[in-house]
Amino acid sequence: EALPHREPYLSSNSSPSKLLPAPEPRGEVVKPEVKRLPAPVPVDFMPPTSLASALDSVASPEKRMLATGRTVANVATETDAGTDVATETDAVILAAVGGAAAVTQDAREQKQPALAFFTEVFARGQDDAYLQRGIDAAVAVYSLAAEGNGSEADLPKWQDPWKNSELRGGAHVFVPWKKASGGGLASDCIFFVHGGGFEYGSPREDGYDSLCSRLAEGSGLVVVCPDQPLSGEGRPYKAPEIMDSLVRSLRWLVRHDPVSQQPRLSFSRRKVILAGDSAGATQALSLLLLILNDEELLSVTKGVVLISPWLDLACGSHTYVSNTFSSETLTGDIAFKDPPSDNRAAFRKGGLTYVGSEALLMDCRYSPYGLARAADDSLLQRLVAAKVPIWMCMGGAETLSGEALDFTQRLKDKIPIEMWLHEAMFHDWVMYTSQYPFPSKDKAMSNMLNFIARACRANGQDPPVLSSGIHYYVDEWELS
Numbered sequence: 001e002a003l004p005h006r007e008p009y010l011s012s013n014s015s016p017s018k019l020l021p022a023p024e025p026r027g028e029v030v031k032p033e034v035k036r037l038p039a040p041v042p043v044d045f046m047p048p049t050s051l052a053s054a055l056d057s058v059a060s061p062e063k064r065m066l067a068t069g070r071t072v073a074n075v076a077t078e079t080d081a082g083t084d085v086a087t088e089t090d091a092v093i094l095a096a097v098g099g100a101a102a103v104t105q106d107a108r109e110q111k112q113p114a115l116a117f118f119t120e121v122f123a124r125g126q127d128d129a130y131l132q133r134g135i136d137a138a139v140a141v142y143s144l145a146a147e148g149n150g151s152e153a154d155l156p157k158w159q160d161p162w163k164n165s166e167l168r169g170g171a172h173v174f175v176p177w178k179k180a181s182g183g184g185l186a187s188d189c190i191f192f193v194h195g196g197g198f199e200y201g202s203p204r205e206d207g208y209d210s211l212c213s214r215l216a217e218g219s220g221l222v223v224v225c226p227d228q229p230l231s232g233e234g235r236p237y238k239a240p241e242i243m244d245s246l247v248r249s250l251r252w253l254v255r256h257d258p259v260s261q262q263p264r265l266s267f268s269r270r271k272v273i274l275a276g277d278s279a280g281a282t283q284a285l286s287l288l289l290l291i292l293n294d295e296e297l298l299s300v301t302k303g304v305v306l307i308s309p310w311l312d313l314a315c316g317s318h319t320y321v322s323n324t325f326s327s328e329t330l331t332g333d334i335a336f337k338d339p340p341s342d343n344r345a346a347f348r349k350g351g352l353t354y355v356g357s358e359a360l361l362m363d364c365r366y367s368p369y370g371l372a373r374a375a376d377d378s379l380l381q382r383l384v385a386a387k388v389p390i391w392m393c394m395g396g397a398e399t400l401s402g403e404a405l406d407f408t409q410r411l412k413d414k415i416p417i418e419m420w421l422h423e424a425m426f427h428d429w430v431m432y433t434s435q436y437p438f439p440s441k442d443k444a445m446s447n448m449l450n451f452i453a454r455a456c457r458a459n460g461q462d463p464p465v466l467s468s469g470i471h472y473y474v475d476e477w478e479l480s
């Protein structure tokens with residue numbers, strides 16, 4: 001049920017049906033879509049089972065293809081003739097003739113069915129249908145309207161030219177019942193910056209409703225996800241202005257309780273975890289770097305969580321090549337399937353659009369990988385002195401994995417950083433769902449929540465105990 005407009009939290013001894021009146025929120029309460037495990041959007045997949053079985057038919061041309069009775073020769077003829085029958089799937093199938101892809105997918109289906117499933121989904125370009133969406137049943141969510149008053153602590157408004165100059169801004173607040181039942185005060189919070197290549201996404205789009213609600217439910221902390229300005233062709237916003245907006249939003253969170261929406265008492269204890277995914281993870285780390293001289297914000301920042309971060313906007317890592325997607329074996333980066341030079345050029349163009357100049361493309365405040373190459377010793381020394389622990393997870397098949405690995409390897413003896421590399425995983429894999437067991441996703445979420453708990457329990461003098469350095473997660477298999 002939707003929460004009443006004036007009653008977004010519970011008393012300590014009440015149930016979800018007995019709410020304690022609270023100050024009027026600035027924004028509107030959003031009715032949660034209550035689905036603990038949202039069902040995937042139905043997709044018309046190839047009968048009878050999966051791409052692997054279809055590719056097996058390709059490996060044996062005498063067999064009939066799919067359920068239409070078409071053979072490899074038929075598909076090739078139709079493609080050459082330019083008929084409408086040929087599809088994107090046919091292109092994948094034709095590229096896989098020779099059986100290597102069929103063999104790979106068959107092995108995956110036997111041991112790692114979730115990975116086999118998502119390889120098929122991404123190969124068909126239907127990955128958006130399997131983003132996990134919906135609000136966890138144990139979490140309430142409502143919106144905070146943008147203030148836009150220009151102060152150093154507000155939730156800024158901005159106009160989006162890509163949406164007919166729609167006014168955007170503010171934030172969404174995800175409140176776990178376990179926190180609400182304690183009286184509603186959000187002493188400890190997660191400030192989550194959504195990804196989307198700096199140009200897309202919002203707190204209610206692209207699966208961020210689900211991810212933020214899962215973080216809230218799993219950690220017991222209130223999660224605040226701002227609707228920050230986005231860059232892109234035709235938009236006036238660049239990294240300095242976007243990051244200033246995020247700093248102002250963070251300062252608002254430090255000075256105001258996001259549940260009661262009232263100013264915090266000067267002596268109230270509070271802890272904030274900065275978090276984000278993809279380009280949002282880049283901005284979460286940028287936030288930390290930008291507040292290193294800001295005692296008000298740095299003193300309450302107890303940790304940083306980075307999911308599949310994009311750390312090098314100049315795009316120099318060798319994994320743009322070594323993790324290239326192979327249509328012959330359906331291995332490599334299934335999320336970014338273009339050739340290495342095209343991927344590198346597209347990423348770099350997006351990074352340049354975000355920062356606005358070649359000089360800022362190498363600025364460690366916005367492209368943090370440079371810290372590992374001594375590009376800004378002064379900034380690195382401030383980061384070392386701050387001792388804010390950083391936790392990171394990355395897919396082993398990601399184009400972006402090389403820069404994250406090198407960043408961690410070079411800095412692990414200087415800053416508290418714990419990185420988990422997950423075998424064969426793709427970009428932002430924790431945001432996807434299917435009917436198959438997905439142990440890599442479960443382990444990443446478990447490790448993430450464990451880190452958040454450790455960071456919030458740590459005292460003000462020492463960072464939490466970390467397993468510093470690089471760790472590799474591999475799905476278990478049966479001994480035989």
